Amino acid sequence: MSDFLDVLSVLILLSSFILMANKRIKSYIQTFRIQSALIALTAGIMGIDILSKEGRFDVLIVCVIIIAMKVIYIPHLLNKAYTNVEYKIEKDFFLNIPILIFVCCMIVVFCYFSISNTGGINLGIINLRVVNSVSLILIGLFFMISRKKAIGQIIGFLVIENGLFITAMLATQGMPFIVDIGIFIDMLTAVLILGIMVFKINEKFDSIDMNELKNLRG
Amino acid sequence: MQINSLSEQGTLLIAAITLFLLAAFAALILIKSHKLCNIVSNVICIIAAFFGVAASVIKIFIDNTSTHINIFTSTIPFISIEIEFDKLSAFFVLCLSVLVICVSIYSIGYISHYYGKRNVGLFNFLYSTFILSMLLVMISSNAIFFFFAWEAMSFVSYFLVVFESEHVENQKAGKLYIIMTHIGTAFLLIAFMIMFSYTGSFDLRGSSTAIPEFAKNIMFVLFLIGFGTKAGVIPVHIWLPRAHPAAPSNVSALMSGIMIKTAIYGLLRFVLCYLHVENTWWGISILCIGIISAVLGVAYALMEHNIKRLLAFHSVENIGIILIGLGVGFIALAQKNEFLGALAITASLLHTFNHTLFKGGLFLGAGSIQYATHTKNIEKLGGLIKKMPITALLVLCFSLAICAIVPFNGFISEWLTYQALFANIIPGEAGINILSILSVAALALAGALAAACFVKLFGISFLGRSRSAAVENAKEVPVTMNIGMGILALMCLAIGLFPTLFIRGVDKVVSGMVGTSIINQLQGGFIIAFYPLSISGNAISPLVILGAIVGVILLAIFVIRIIGGKYIERKYGTWDCGFESLDSKMQYSATGFSKPLRIVLKILYRPRREVEIEESASSYFPTSIKYKVSTEQIFEKYFYAPILRVLKSLSRKVKFSVQTGSIHAYLVYIFIAVIVLMLYNRLV
Numbered sequence: 001m002s003d004f005l006d007v008l009s010v011l012i013l014l015s016s017f018i019l020m021a022n023k024r025i026k027s028y029i030q031t032f033r034i035q036s037a038l039i040a041l042t043a044g045i046m047g048i049d050i051l052s053k054e055g056r057f058d059v060l061i062v063c064v065i066i067i068a069m070k071v072i073y074i075p076h077l078l079n080k081a082y083t084n085v086e087y088k089i090e091k092d093f094f095l096n097i098p099i100l101i102f103v104c105c106m107i108v109v110f111c112y113f114s115i116s117n118t119g120g121i122n123l124g125i126i127n128l129r130v131v132n133s134v135s136l137i138l139i140g141l142f143f144m145i146s147r148k149k150a151i152g153q154i155i156g157f158l159v160i161e162n163g164l165f166i167t168a169m170l171a172t173q174g175m176p177f178i179v180d181i182g183i184f185i186d187m188l189t190a191v192l193i194l195g196i197m198v199f200k201i202n203e204k205f206d207s208i209d210m211n212e213l214k215n216l217r218g
Numbered sequence: 219m220q221i222n223s224l225s226e227q228g229t230l231l232i233a234a235i236t237l238f239l240l241a242a243f244a245a246l247i248l249i250k251s252h253k254l255c256n257i258v259s260n261v262i263c264i265i266a267a268f269f270g271v272a273a274s275v276i277k278i279f280i281d282n283t284s285t286h287i288n289i290f291t292s293t294i295p296f297i298s299i300e301i302e303f304d305k306l307s308a309f310f311v312l313c314l315s316v317l318v319i320c321v322s323i324y325s326i327g328y329i330s331h332y333y334g335k336r337n338v339g340l341f342n343f344l345y346s347t348f349i350l351s352m353l354l355v356m357i358s359s360n361a362i363f364f365f366f367a368w369e370a371m372s373f374v375s376y377f378l379v380v381f382e383s384e385h386v387e388n389q390k391a392g393k394l395y396i397i398m399t400h401i402g403t404a405f406l407l408i409a410f411m412i413m414f415s416y417t418g419s420f421d422l423r424g425s426s427t428a429i430p431e432f433a434k435n436i437m438f439v440l441f442l443i444g445f446g447t448k449a450g451v452i453p454v455h456i457w458l459p460r461a462h463p464a465a466p467s468n469v470s471a472l473m474s475g476i477m478i479k480t481a482i483y484g485l486l487r488f489v490l491c492y493l494h495v496e497n498t499w500w501g502i503s504i505l506c507i508g509i510i511s512a513v514l515g516v517a518y519a520l521m522e523h524n525i526k527r528l529l530a531f532h533s534v535e536n537i538g539i540i541l542i543g544l545g546v547g548f549i550a551l552a553q554k555n556e557f558l559g560a561l562a563i564t565a566s567l568l569h570t571f572n573h574t575l576f577k578g579g580l581f582l583g584a585g586s587i588q589y590a591t592h593t594k595n596i597e598k599l600g601g602l603i604k605k606m607p608i609t610a611l612l613v614l615c616f617s618l619a620i621c622a623i624v625p626f627n628g629f630i631s632e633w634l635t636y637q638a639l640f641a642n643i644i645p646g647e648a649g650i651n652i653l654s655i656l657s658v659a660a661l662a663l664a665g666a667l668a669a670a671c672f673v674k675l676f677g678i679s680f681l682g683r684s685r686s687a688a689v690e691n692a693k694e695v696p697v698t699m700n701i702g703m704g705i706l707a708l709m710c711l712a713i714g715l716f717p718t719l720f721i722r723g724v725d726k727v728v729s730g731m732v733g734t735s736i737i738n739q740l741q742g743g744f745i746i747a748f749y750p751l752s753i754s755g756n757a758i759s760p761l762v763i764l765g766a767i768v769g770v771i772l773l774a775i776f777v778i779r780i781i782g783g784k785y786i787e788r789k790y791g792t793w794d795c796g797f798e799s800l801d802s803k804m805q806y807s808a809t810g811f812s813k814p815l816r817i818v819l820k821i822l823y824r825p826r827r828e829v830e831i832e833e834s835a836s837s838y839f840p841t842s843i844k845y846k847v848s849t850e851q852i853f854e855k856y857f858y859a860p861i862l863r864v865l866k867s868l869s870r871k872v873k874f875s876v877q878t879g880s881i882h883a884y885l886v887y888i889f890i891a892v893i894v895l896m897l898y899n900r901l902v
Contacts, residue, residue: 094882114896138892145885153881 001049005170008042009132012166013108016139016159020100020146023090028155029078035159036070039166050174058177065184074158074191078151081195087149100146104139111135129170137163150198154191161187228285230273231303231357234315235350237266242346249339256329259342263322263349270315270353277308278723282730284423286359296420302359305730306491309567309723310356310476310483313574316709317475318349324582324702325468327695331589341381341466348374348472355480361410361420368406368480372399375477378469379461391460398457402447409440409488426493434493438500441488442507449481449537451511453853459522462530463594467585470526474533475578479570482540490548490563491731498552502653505545509657512538512664517822520671520815521849523808524594525584528675529577532620535664536573540566542657543635546642549650556734558641564728564736565634568721572627572713576619579706583613586699587679590692596808598686599679605692608700610680615707617672619714622665625764627713630721636661667815674811683802715761809847816849823849 015035022028040063047059082088093100111134116126140163144156165183168175241262248255277285284304291298303311325345332338351374354367376399380392414420416429429437443454450458458478462470485504489495515534522528543566550558586609587602588594603610619626622633639661642654684690694700713720722737729735794800816825830844 110893110896114900118899138889141885141889141892145882145889148882 001045004045005042005129008038008045009129009166009170012038012042012162013132013136013139016136016143017101017104019155019159020104020139020143021097023097025082025088025090025149025151026079028152029075029082032078032155032158033071033075035162036066036075039162040066040071042166043169046169046174056174058180059174062174062177062180065181069184069188070158070162074188077191077195078154081151081198084199085151090147090149090152092148094146094148100142103142107138107142108132108135111138127171130167133163133167133170135163136166139163150194150201154194154198157190157194158187227273227276227281227303227308228287230269230276231285231301231311232287232289234266234269234273235353237262237269238346238350238353241266242343242350245339245342245346249337252333252338253330255339256333256342257326259346260322260326260329263346264319267315267318267322267349270311271319273303274308274312274315277303278305278312278726296360296362298360299363300359301357302423303357305727306483306486307357309571309727310479311353313479313571314349314352314356314476317472317574317578317706320702320705321468321471321475321578321582322702323705324471324585324699327698327702328466328468328582328585328589330696336381341378344374344378344381345469348378348469352472352476352480356483359422361413361422364422365403365407365410369403371477371480372396372403375461375465375469375473378473379465381466381469382464385464387460388464391457391464395457395461398447398454402444402454405440405444405447406484409437409444412437412440413492422487422492424492429493431496435497437493438489438497441485442503445481445484445488446507447481448484449478449541450534451507451537451541452514452534453857455511455515455534456851456854456858458534459518459527459530462533462581463524463526467526467581467588470530471578471581471585474530474581475574478533478537479574482537482544482566482570485544486563486731490551495548495551498549498650501545501548501550501552502650503545504541504548505653505657508538508541508543508545509660510538511535512542513660513667514822516664516667516671517815517819518851520667520674520812521823523596525587525596525675525679526581526594528596528671529580529584532580532668532671533573533577535668536569536577536620539632539635539661539664540569540573542566542661543569543631543638546635546638546654546657550642551732555644556732557736558638560725560728560732560734560736561634561641562638563732564721564724565631565638567724567727568634569628569631571720571724572619572631572710575706575710575713576616576626576628579612579616579703579710580620582699582703582706583609583616586695586703589695589699591686591688593686593688596675596679599684599689600682600686600802600805601680601684601689602692603680605684605689606694609695609703612700612703612707613680614676615710616703617676619710621669621672623669624767625711625714625761627710627717630714630717632661632665634721670812670815674808678806678808678811682805683800685802715764809845816847822852824852825849 012035015031015038019028019031019035022031043059043063043066047057047063050059051057095103108131112126112131115131115134137160140156140159140161143159144153147153147156161183165180241259244262245255245259248258284302287301287303289299289301329338329341332341348371351367351371355364355371358364358367373396376392376396379395380388382388383392410420412433413426413429416433417424417426426434447454462474465473489500495501512535515531515536515538519528519531519535522531543562545562547559547562547566550556550562584594586606587599590606590609591599591602593599615626619628622628636658639654639658643651718737725735725737792800797804816823825847826849827845827847830842830846831840832842834841
């Protein structure tokens, strides 16, 4: 099982690189869907493992919720938002894509550097799964910084959430069920609100460019 | 809820707390009927304060143990309401309760001018909560609870300061007050954190041996700044002369009478009882601050013509005198001279109590004047003694007391402070000797200036002719207001005439802290007291001095009447130099009265004057002359203004460069913060 998890954590990290290299908003959503599916798969494998060893099935429920929410419902919501805005492709970046990818690599190296001697996580050998998932959080944050359009910000936020979830999952073998449920409901609310905000920003400024929000400063 | 180990004064204390709460809620329940609400709430406060007096008197004079009450323990760490009632707390609770009794009696009449105009229910709610929060500050037993009570006290008093919020200057005063008090609180919070980080406990009665020397020094400085801000010592006094005039007079009486004394309580509780005085420089710095506050406070008071601002500056002066006593005490204790330490701290505690009485009384007097004339400017008063004779008599008593004139109480405590300073001149200690001699001189200067100031206050506002129509229509205030002030005046006189009785009580408090009793060294009996007593051989008895003065006056009358022979007495108006009639503009004004001192202390006041003469046909008969004089507040100009300028330009820069409004910039800040934290995790 350990091998499966290693492979999956690398694949999840890879999906965030793919996300970073994308320009089309439609493919942001697709990549996010794939990433969520991978996370659901991870949760499923761990859930089966825990069910067979300890008899708990809450991780499996979490897995089902992930599939329902992150793989189906939220991408569906985002697609609806996508059809309503006129910007389909990100054109101007603060940094160009090769540099972004390079920075992402640096982030992974930095996470390795930072986490490799943290007590409690590394049992004998360096826990690469945690390194990968912490990198995912930072890459999500960096994705939010690098994109100017509001949908990019939402996707970045969701990637951060994915990263937090998978970090908690891999570091603790499943958090208490109630905590997971709480986080999911928070995230769902956040995405709903953000989706509405995208419409509003689009209406008010004729664009979803976050730089327009500067005008709100007092 | 659990209440353990209740002794009788514990029960009394709990009863007092409950009654104050009841008063607060009664005020809210009866909010519709202004008169009923005011009377009910104040009467409950008076009863509660009587419980407080009973509890503290029993504690000071009879009980020698310390009462610990655990009202409420929660599962949240450190959040618990623990009360510890020892002699020091009892002494301050006594000050509070005595003042509350008088002020509440006064408020029954005073608040009547709010009926139908303002929210009396809200006012009484805040008033009762304010008293309760001060009570809790004095009896709390852990630093967290102390901090909560302290903050509650600051907030509630802020709302009371801005109660008449339609005036812009009141809002400004409130804003300045809340900023200054929070700066002070921040210092206290840091000190509590240091305390916890070394001892692992917030217990105020715990031991401080685990705290190393340098941390103790830092804590002392933090406590000094934090409590100093509340006490209003110079140079952090600037909120005091603004907040006191803004608040309603009964609240200013409480604020000046007892709220600023919570800072003295804090210094005694934390520095003396918790940290234990170890370094001489602690006492020296308190002494220096005390000297500066005493002299400059009274000097600024002289230039004020707003009666409440003037009194507020006198609070600065009196806090200075209290701190002089405290400073000498700390110096002596650091040098293991316990007798002198006890004497000086007795002096400063007695002055605390005395100041509570007469300054509370003076603010109530100012309130009476405002109630009758609707003005606070003494240049517009005059001749009030004919309109309100009782108020005039009471204000005269308080003025004599604050000027330290026999036979009132101010004299007793200042005399003890002088004695402590003289006794502090020990052969061999050159630096401290010079400081002591200088502080004697400074205290004498402050006393003389205070006397001049109160001659001005009383003379200009009560004597002479009335200067405005408001005074012409003034009437004597409601009887409850005079009763409230009268009790305070009687107590001032009682302490002045029978000081040993009160010193005995203070001595019990001090000997509990310091371990040495000084009462046996004081000569004299129950009625005629001589002090001090054996240390320097000086002996003085207020009663005998009073007797001597009366004797001299009688002798003079006797000599004039009997030996001088008969003469005819003719009653006639004052000679008016041939003018048509005397009017109120021909009398000495407050500005004119303080002119000589303004010239002498030019370096401090930097006075500027403007004279505008409107000429008519002849230059000898101008149609009008306007004379305007203004003095400079050097601390505000040279200390606060530069700091504010730097802060302002800094915040403007931050607004335009850091807080740009761009979401990406904020995300970058978060990103950098996370990276730095991860780096910290790796490297440390």
